[in-house]
Amino acid sequence: MSLSAQQTRTEKDLLGEKQIASNAYYGVQTARALENFQISGMTTAFYPDYVKAFAIVKLAAARANADVGRLSKEKLSAIEKACEAVMAGKYHDQFLVDLYQGGAGTSANMNANEVLANIALELSGKKKGDYHHIEPHDDLNMGQSTNDTYPTAIKIALLLHNDKLVKEATALSAAFHKKGDEFKNLLKMGRTEGQDAVPMTLGQEFHAFGNQLDAEITAMKKSESFLCEQNMGATAIGTGITASPGYAEKCADHLAKITGKPIIMSKDLIAATSSQQGFVIYSSALKSFAIALSKISSDLIFLASGPRTGIFEINLPALQPGSSIMPGKVNPVMPELMNEVCFKVIGNDLTVTLAAHSGLLQLNAFEPVEAIAIMESQGLLYKSLPLFRKNCIEGITANEKILTKYIEQSVGIVTALNPVLGYEKTTELAKEALQSGKGILQLIREKKLLTEDQIKKLLDPATLTGQK
Template identity: 80%
Template sequence: MNLKLKTTALNIAIALLFGNFLHAQTRTEKDLLGEKQIPIDAYYGVQTARALENFQVSGVTTKFYPDYVRAYAMVKLAAARANTDVGRMSKEKLAAIEKACQAVIDGKYHEHFLVDLYQGGAGTSANMNANEVLANIALEMSGHKKGEYHVIEPHDDLNMGQSTNDVYPTTIHVALLLHNDKVVKEAKALSASFHKKGEEFSKLLKMGRTEGQDAVPMTLGQEFHAFGYQLDAAIEGLVKSEAYLYEENMGATAIGTGITASPGYAEKCAAHLAKITGKPMMLSKDLVAATSSMQGFVMYSSALKNLAVTLSKISSDLIFLATGPRTGIFEINLPALQPGSSIMPGKVNPVMPELMNEICYKAIGNDATVTIASQDGLLQLNAYEPVVAVAIMESQGLFFKSMPLFRKQCIDGITANEQVLKHYMERSVGIVTALNPILGYDKTTELAKEALEKDKGILELIREKKLLTEQQIKELMDPVKMTAPTGPTGPAKAKPY
């Protein structure tokens, strides 16, 4: 081996050894349970380390939801500014903490928020993970080493005038609000797709159905507009439910009495949090009630459940309308995305509506989890907030991911089977309702009975019996007259969301 190669190999070996040495180095931190060795390059501290040992459950950690991590930084930033306002924190410490919080808000250091979302202790581990990481970021940005807590301390500074019992629920409120903006945006886009299809199919007559039976005529466009309007109502519910998340309990500390918090801190913290988040955050009227109750979570989760029920109903309707192709309703075509069977050649399944149904079932189950966990809180604190947070954020994440897929890979590509729609219209006894004003109830009843007995269409019998001229039949089958008898535009319609 020549000298150049030997030198390169030696350099690599030294680098590897030096890297391993750094990785193996630790710093000593302690808490009430004693000392613990923390990796020297870790931004977390001793309480996070214990949580990493105790709560290896789901593998889904705080960093899995970036807005959740940002919410911690926003809450801690608001608290630091409020504590400075009331004269408790120095401006020098505030400046360091502000830099650390802003870095996390900007998306940095998220990989150090490592606590499993499932945890005992009502969120204490998650709160301390945030305190330790933000303290060490602030230290490093100020020219100090990680763990030099005599300069900036996770408890005394990052948790000043605070408790997990006000930080954790407030952080979850903020995270849910940030997530909700994204869920609503995708829901609006999905609604717009339904309304677009409503316009595209506005001239296509079909039979409406009630209780699975032929009812009266409508247009396929009305059916798809109805899907859109149902979704619009669910969106409105999500938006209105935000009001229950605006109320927060920062300053409540342990149980709502405000012990360890300075006078005026709670009000100033709420004002800062509103400015930082861009949401109208406000201090709860009664901090003891706010700390012990989970009503905000229950109300918002209910709105998510309503979205789930709405989307599931729509998905099931689409699956039914696309049944076939030879032995089902087959009024619409869903985009063919993949082969539907490992044994049946040519089969294509409605995979996207099925996926949406699965998401909806999960969200409905998550709402049940929220309900049970919320009712079982004991006295002044609900220890089960972590599972409530997991359930709601999971539902939000699933909807955020699935709705654009549903829109792009299903709704936008739906086409109508016009000949099938026409065939059903001409054969259905349902159009006799439209003949009542012309032929009378008794006559139309006889026509319906005869059509069923002889397996003939209503229009076929009308032509045989010469009850109407072809011009009258043409006018009768006009989509506007058939589906909007109150006028050319029909009943007043709401504006799409």
């Protein structure tokens, strides 16, 4: 059943008139996008920081236009109230355009323009669609193009969410370091290429996990600088057509003030409009983080393997039964989940790579899929990191008897005897241990090569693992 005249308002664009629901804050161009792009079911509103970022961009643009004398104080006041309402979390259900869209983001930009214009109208006591007072193109998109507002909104959204992601990543790293302190005196065998190597402590192993993540977090923070360079004022291709003199600089200043980030205007707006460097570098930082985290997750699965026929040096918290057929089986579900998320992040980076190098001349029309890929990576990591920390890392315990058993049986400990017994003697011990199946310490005791006091000093964790 079609909407009655009382339930709709009439709007028009290049293609003609269209009926819009009276209670809708979006307009005709958003309505066409809703018809054209029913793809994923995920809209702009799926990522609240993304909606907030659009409002931030439009707020900065309005203030910049007012600064250069182009936008009236009355319109600025109305637009500011609309933007601030959206930034506070209101009206997000009106940002309905599917994240997958053609047109290089035009639909998303116009969705923002129309919604903010109608919010401003309503807050000013006017009716939605009464664009004689505040117009989506002339006022909300003043001195702008999708080609500068859209990538800027994406970058702002990524910056906003990166703060949250870094906080969770830092908390995860801290959990590993806390376990490192807890396990600092537990000797174990280190392994290279899956083979026994030399002794270390379980604490060193967990501190190393934490330090790997710390290095990746540093890279994520540093990559922000490439997102802070933006092209507002470039308009269509970077020449600044329709923008007023001084607007671009003012816009960058306002973005910096609103976000608290060191936003700067690109030195070459034409280059910046076609370049995807910020997205590529930030996505790469997420990929690098995911690679490290995936490797750590796999290490935990290996260290907890067993319980009878694996390494079983550590226990992971038991969260659920692990099999529909094998009684008593418990699987390492959290490290497995973490691996799945990391695989997706790594794959998303390839999507960004393909999209970034497929741009043509003065614009890259594939920024929407870059935004989708990176925001998905951020979102997946942000949601999974605290689960991994709380449900896995914080509950890990050590199997001390197993650790001691491996130390005493391993041939790898023979390396530490070189300074005491000499290379030739230790080589003979290693050979005999491998042939007889006996442990190095067992042979030392049988041959009375060292006293118990000497063995105790030899196995001191601090001395044996290079901490003295």
